[in-house]
Amino acid sequence: MSQNPITPWIKTTCAYCGVGCGVEAKPQRNGALLIRGDKSHPANLGKLCSKGQALGETLSDTHRLKFPMIENQRVSWDKAISTVAEQFQQTIAKHGPDSVAFYLSGQLLTEDYYVANKLMKGFIGSANVDTNSRLCMSSSVAGHKRAFGSDSMPGCYQDIEAADLIILVGSNLAWCHPILFQRIKAAKAQNPDCKLVVIDPRKTASCYDADLHLALANGKDVLLFNRLLAYLADNQLLDHDYIEQHTQGFEATLQSAQQDKLTLEQTAKQLQISPVQLKQFFELFGHSDKVLTLYSQGVNQSTQGTDKVNSIINCHLATGKIGQPGSSPFSITGQPNAMGGREVGGLANMLASHLDFSDRNCELVRDFWRAPQIATRPGLKAIDMFDAIAEGKIKAIWIMATNPAVSLPDSHKIKAALAKCPFVVVSDCVADTDTLALADVKLPAQGWSEKSGTVTNSERRISRQRRVTTTQGEAKPDWWIISEVAKKMGFIHGFNYRHEAQIFREYATLTNKAHGLSQNALVLGDLADISDSDYYRLAPQQWPVNRLQSQMFHQRLFADGRFNTDNRRARLIPVRYIASAQTCDQQFPLKLNSGRSRDQWHTMTRTALAARLCQHQPEPQLQIHPEDAAAYRLDQHDIAEITSVTGKALLRVNVGKEVKPGEPFSTIHWSNSNSSAGKISTLGKAFIDPISGQPEMKATPVSIRRYSPQSQALLVCRQPLARLESPYWVKQTIKGGFCYFIASELSPGLLNKSLKALSPYQQITQVMAESPQQQCYRLAQSSQQQVQFAYIVSEQLDPSHHAWFAALFNDQDELSTLLSSLLSTEPKGTLAEGRIICACKQVGEKTLSCAIKQQEVKDTATLTTLTEAGSGCGSCIAELEELIKTVYE
Incomplete structure (x- = not known):
């Protein structure tokens, strides 16, 4: 039940994928944020996936970038903005407008995107503005x-x-x-x-x-x-x-x-x-x-x-x-505002409002923006942009709300390019990413629940993201940050915005003018005249918009057979199959596929803050077919070393027939912030589609071998470890703290000493169990009837047998029960729940297996009725089916 019955539910939109689900959020007196699906939103009709349901759990103030920083020193906003403006001006004056660039994100709102594109293409005069949507759509x-x-x-x-x-x-x-x-x-x-x-x-x-x-x-x-x-x-x-x-x-x-x-x-x-x-x-x-x-x-x-x-x-x-x-x-778009970014010109090969760089389009936008220095030709797409940074052609870059040091292929090269770049600005809402570590200036941007604007989903539906909570620290809206820099650069007349509704109206007006010139479908009609109060209350609108639409309105394009070509006919395009330039050979005989895991999002900078989203796949995994596993002498839960022409990664092995022989699969989410060697973007080389500029990320030639550590460990602590130098470590957020999976070249005894030295709790009560003959060591430190720091070290650990370990901070069990579990390595009490399979309802493997056996469950519908597993977003149902099969095998 709500702790704050007076505060109303506020309608907003999810921060993750391109489905664009409507969300209702309600702040609580204790600082929590209640989340539920918006039943009136046409995209989801009240349903939310596991990530959407956990939105309120990702608003951690301890992981936020709260203040402007220059060379990691806190400064005022005026100092930060002046520095960015001066450095960009000096670079442009010395090397020309194409020596600077913006790299944007589908996490930005449309109003943010619009202002960034306007500044770079309209007033700086370069089209070197691209977006991580280049990697997506x-x-x-x-x-x-x-x-x-x-x-x-x-x-x-x-x-x-x-x-x-x-x-x-x-x-x-x-x-x-x-x-x-x-x-x-x-x-x-x-x-x-x-x-x-x-x-x-x-x-x-x-x-x-x-x-x-x-x-x-x-x-x-x-x-x-x-x-x-x-x-x-x-x-x-x-x-x-x-x-x-x-x-x-x-x-x-x-x-x-x-x-x-x-x-x-x-x-x-x-x-x-x-x-x-x-x-x-x-x-x-x-x-x-x-x-x-x-x-x-x-x-x-x-x-x-x-x-x-x-x-x-x-x-x-x-x-x-x-x-x-x-x-x-x-x-189906991958990001919440990939479509909105495309609308306003976030891609380097587009001008604005779906217009290309024809002379008449440039003239229209130049006159509308009153921007005489407008760019007249496409700029550098993402891969080419970072190549230009590496080559010294681009000397200043502003990265907004994205993490290219993880998401772009050949990440070693990206990191080296940014380290070499004379001036790097990063705007973000989180404090610790691989990209932020390379920034000269860090600008704190508002995050989801704090900022206000619009996003466009996969079906062209514009929805409002609304401010729900107060802003942490001194964070500001991205559009405000960009506008203030623009004004410091001397472009006051083009960026004198008071609020996001004013930007939206300007953008909508431009779509109407562009539509009159090009007959594109993107037109926002009456939305160009919307009042501030109507903008705040705006219901979802699906473009093209002529008049303000009802909440559940929907429409299709091209129903009349008329398209947006010069003669109104669609074009069939002759194409032939062409094999990828990435080919396997004797040195790299396997083709690595990649993609997302179930409960995580992109580089995990936000979803990894929610403990429930980290339970399903707590480590970076390599899915591999049994034939390949046998050929490379890999067993379930081993650690594999994957090598490509550009780098290496260490991943936990998951053997199964879900993948084809010769085509292993790994997830994309891990970075240097949460793992030592789980970042698979180190493996991929930047092969791109010559037409779209999108890189190939599904067919990387690799070799695999078994990594054989001398010892392994599981460790839980209340605060993240300051240093951890093992070849393999992965950090997982758990309720009350963090869990680390560790594999080391040290003997179990030496790893035990190393981990003991890392504890910040040297003076508090501790229990230990050491068996040097069996090469097994266990330690727990506690205070105030709670475990504060604990680990188990052995020559070999099976993570599936130790899923309970991450629950040692569980406050449902007595301290004596927790310590007994640790010392005997036999989970007791609620620890025995096992691996969580349903993230939405927090249902574990043991509960499900017991229900299947005791009730003789033969189908998922019955299992859902008994346990609630699968009654949320349903993304766990395939695993429920597999579990039923396993129990009866």
């Missing part, structure tokens, strides 16, 4: 522009309920966008004839509800969809009327798709799937009236990402399955 942007004439996603979420066939391509929707996946499951339950096809090299959680899983060979999507187009043509399954009336380029595209002249069997062999599966997919697509193809990073993050996007769009255009209820190609 830029191949979709390029594919949309080639096919539709504009970056316009045709569908809406209501297409899920209307579709006959839903296809997931390169997307583990069940984990990465759980709310949309739950809508798919509900749609299938409502319409048993609706089919789900998953196209992914891995068997993911999304596959458990699929009618067909095509475990495609890594990277061969173009070959699959080209062969689909040829099959549709050969079997009279095309819509020739639609092709003739609404498209162009069909003959050349079909001819390109048919050039390989492969039989069904030959195609299946190349794709590494069965001919029966391939034909079944072709028939499902051809004979389903309403086809919805949802795709994400498995398509985009490729050297042929744009061609993959167009190969999918080609099949939809050739069958007329676009812009209609239940039918469209649908790009």
